[in-house]
Amino acid sequence: MKLSSTEPIKEEKLRRTVKQVLECDVTKFDPLTFASLPPADCLLMCYSLVATCKDLSTYRAALRNFSSLLKPGGHLLMVTTMKCSHFVVGQHKFPCLFLEKEVLEEAVKEAGYDILQFEMSPTCHANNLIEHEGISYLLAAKG
Numbered sequence: 001m002k003l004s005s006t007e008p009i010k011e012e013k014l015r016r017t018v019k020q021v022l023e024c025d026v027t028k029f030d031p032l033t034f035a036s037l038p039p040a041d042c043l044l045m046c047y048s049l050v051a052t053c054k055d056l057s058t059y060r061a062a063l064r065n066f067s068s069l070l071k072p073g074g075h076l077l078m079v080t081t082m083k084c085s086h087f088v089v090g091q092h093k094f095p096c097l098f099l100e101k102e103v104l105e106e107a108v109k110e111a112g113y114d115i116l117q118f119e120m121s122p123t124c125h126a127n128n129l130i131e132h133e134g135i136s137y138l139l140a141a142k143g
């Protein structure tokens with residue numbers, strides 16, 4: 001992979017900004033088992049829940065568990081591969097939760113959020129390691 005000339009600067013900035021790395025298990029009612037943090041202003045979830053949850057009820061529960069880390073009025077920013085059936089890592093093929101826009105929005109609302117913005121990009125990852133139809137960007141506020 002070729003890095004752009006701004007990558008070292010971005011990496012340095014990120015390393016300065018990140019203060020702590022914590023273990024998190026979204027399948028647990030209390031996802032940060034070994035730590036206690038004040039409620040966050042913002043949560044960022046990228047490509048994780050569809051890869052982690054085997055069905056919709058697990059997905060809904062994980063979203064609720066994860067959201068317990070956010071303060072009321074705080075923001076959730078979620079990036080999701082849409083209509084994804086599987087992804088490949090090395091020799092292994094993993095199933096992915098197949099999500100459509102309406103189902104995703106319903107799950108987010110059910111977890112106690114007001115959706116502020118939802119955008120779909122038809123852009124797909126340019127390789128055959130993942131089968132999907134676009135990427136969604138969702139911004140929501142916790143009620």
Ligand SMILES: C[S@@+](CC[C@H](N)C(=O)[O-])C[C@H]1O[C@@H](n2cnc3c(N)ncnc32)[C@H](O)[C@@H]1O
Nearest residue numbers: 024025026027028045046047048049051052053
């Ligand atoms: C497809 S990767 C996305 C990684 C990263 N967020 C990114 O954007 O590149 C899915 C991630 O979900 C994490 N994961 C799997 N099970 C999890 C769980 N129960 N709780 C929290 N994260 C989990 C994996 O460790 C992995 O990093």
